[in-house]
Amino acid sequence: MQSAQDLYAYLGLKRTATPEDIRVTFRQTARRFHPDVNPDPQAHEEFKLLAQAYETLSDPLRRAQYDASFPADYRPLFSTVTVSSRGKLLRLPQPQIIYVLADISTQRLPTGPQPPLNLCLVIDRSTSMQGARLDQIKAAARQIVESLNESDIFSIVTFSDRAEVVLPAQPCANKPSIINKIGAIGAGGGTEILQGLLCGLLEIQRNISLRSVSHLILLTDGRTYGDEDDCLLLAMLAESDGITISGLGIGDEWNDAFMDTLTASTGGKSQYVASPAVVARLLSKQVRGLGDTLAKHVRLRTICDSGVKLKSAFRVAPDAQALAADNQPMSVGNLARQETISILFEFVVTATADEERPLARVWVIGDLLNRSQAKERLSIDLRLAQTDTPDNTPPHPNIVAALDKLTLYRLQEKAWADVEEGNIPRATQRLQTLASRLIATGQRELANIAINEATRLSQTRQLSAENRKRIKYGTRALIPPPKSTP
């Protein structure tokens, strides 16, 4: 597929660039990504892309053709604002940390109606779901059906030890009949997520199109045993088709770490449902959000310069979620209208003698809905001026705000890891530290839970599954969406 892309912007050139400008700039940039210089596995690909862009722009005939084919008033789909923790890189002999916060949004307004949805609910109907849980989910499903447009494609899969397609993928035309089918769902059996996931993805795949938003919502209250790895593999396949998966975990028994990995690899999110009563609210909010999608399957590909390493990446907004930095490209989900996807990168950087230090190139790639030629891409060049004078100006407030809360979230993650390692004293101490920091930020309720958990842990060496989830999702919810960057 041909993708819309501004080659001039890509090479860092103006449209009026002279052939000499093009040659010099290309040489400078290509040097950064030459496979002999740059060990990043992505560098070779980047080098080839640069060479292709240069081939087009350096040949007068091809450049003229390109210029003619490319609208002069072209505005990229994505607009980005990046800030870094330091205005300038201090030339230290040792490696140092630089944080970069990239806000990705779009200035374009939606043309035409909302995109049709291609939505599948995958519902756990194991024995433990019996009663309020399943009743609330069924009520929530009915509510969703009511809210869907007739052109939306909807399907329902239930699973226990096996999976059943309750509602094969179809336009949401005959709502009473769909609602009847939801009513007939009953509980019984174990929890095998793989079966349900597989069935649900097959239903979605029948109707994948460039114009619609494909999404699977997994609702479960239990753990799946032995098929986690296959589930993650399925999620990767879903990601390559641009299907996002989100998970709602009900009660305390489900495996949140698994659900996080599963959903994050597709750009989705996991949510904790403490009480079945809120399922309907969370579900309809999710479905409403899907309708606002402008670009789907947004992913980031980061190619570091040599001497730079991406240590971590975290989606601060729209839903706080750690991203797998070593898994490129990273899927970050859908971009909705008037929304910002905000990613916090943590780089380990070694300074150089040059005036400027290039850090990395980040590609933002996404599929614009309502377009036949859908793929849009934008590259951001991250670079910092270098200095020998220490600079004591405080880091950018947006970065501080994000990191401040992210640190709390990571603190609790570490406490659980300590428990897994059997290091109870360290876990206890960490929970106490977390509690005091939570008090300092005014989060008394969460702080109390952390203190109780610390006490329980030191006395019984056991954690409460409920409190563990409350602390995890509670601290995650503190991570603030970005303020508008000046």
Added chain:
Amino acid sequence: MITCPVCKHSELDGTLFCSECGSRLWGDAFADETASFSLGRDLPRTETIGALVIPPQSVVTGITVRITGAAEPVQLSGKTEYMLGRADPKHDVIPDLDLGPYGGQHLGVSRRHASFAVTDTGLTVQDLGSTNGTQVNGRLLNPNERCPLKDGDEVRLGKLVLNIFPHLNFLSHRNSGYGNHPPSAHQ
């Protein structure tokens, strides 16, 4: 590398929050500024100089300093003047007794806070114009005021409490009863 002032964990330069304990690793709570608070500003400043109790003939050969919160006392010897403060290599401040590792920054210890001087008549402490002041047994010294010290005296730098035990030449270090085993009650 930078060291977290609270948990002593090492982090790469540029890190903004300690990954172990979440403490802030930048700005006034960390980097260069001494935390400032109004401590003892309402204490009466007197011109009275404390009585000299060290016998005039004795010579101070060293000092044992017990720092609140520290497991082991610190021994100072071999000089006639000792600077107390927080090390800051960037500004060439290298105190003889670096209180940075004892939470000095949070407790309001300035980079150049106070000094001990060994004179013929004994041991004295002088405030070096610190941000939060120096107190001897609860009395706030004027900036640059010099005050004699006797065995076991409490010296406060900001909020950090020290107890001072001079080694005198007519008593052997061990027989003084303080050198290695200073009294635990020091508050």
